[in-house]
């Protein structure tokens with residue numbers, strides 16, 4: 001262990017259990033010669049909230065897309081602990097930075113999409129659509145169109161859509177980066193509740209130290225490109241993550257510690 005404070009543990013490396021998905025020496029060099037990731041190894045524990053925190057361009061989205069199976073790594077591999085099924089897409093929900101809603105379709109029709117792609121009629125999907133909208137507090141807007149919604153509401157719909165298949169793993173790529181601070185805080189709180197309610201595992205990409213400390217059980221700090229994990233920080237705070245936590249001395253201390261790690265990440269050896 002490299003360092004320890006009340007509520008924070010910096011660990012090298014940390015192996016949680018039971019593992020849901022593991023990245024083993026994963027690297028990615030794109031066709032244009034850009035190496036986005038080098039030698040990334042990390043286990044994602046069932047039920048944990050893991051943030052990938054790093055500077056812009058360090059390969060966070062690339063790592064997420066590799067976990068999702070949207071792109072293949074050029075080195076190493078991704079393994080799912082308890083499944084030999086080659087296609088894990090049905091176990092994954094993906095939330096992008098933009099809500100990416102279909103503008104011509106209602107909120108309910110947007111949330112129906114993943115079920116529709118699996119052959120469910122709107123009638124068959126009705127209960128699941130209603131449940132998913134209720135989870136994100138959007139039941140009253142089922143018939144609205146995206147242009148009638150605020151940015152935060154669109155993101156709620158995008159999260160509802162990602163949850164319709166009740167994924168084991170929710171992958172979120174800077175979902176709140178474009179939102180104003182108050183909306184972001186509210187969605188952070190609601191995401192905490194959702195995660196507790198559904199018990200799903202979350203991998204969350206962000207370059208916000210504050211957001212990562214507020215939300216995570218563990219933060220993987222990445223260095224600039226080619227991205228690799230240089231530190232893993234475990235947030236030991238087990239109480240509610242709420243306004244009291246956000247305004248506490250502990251939270252301020254944790255943010256300071258993680259900021260320092262991030263600032264020094266380029267000089268650190270990969271884990």
Ligand SMILES: Nc1ncnc2c1ncn2[C@@H]1O[C@H](COP(=O)(O)OP(=O)(O)OP(=O)(O)O)[C@@H](O)[C@H]1O
Nearest residue numbers: 030032034036055056057058059060061062063225
């Ligand atoms: N399809 C692609 N082809 C070529 N290069 C790519 C491709 N996708 C990403 N890259 C490059 O890989 C590097 C990592 O990109 P990535 O989007 O994963 O970083 P990031 O950490 O998520 O960045 P940000 O925080 O700004 O979203 C960048 O230099 C980017 O230009």
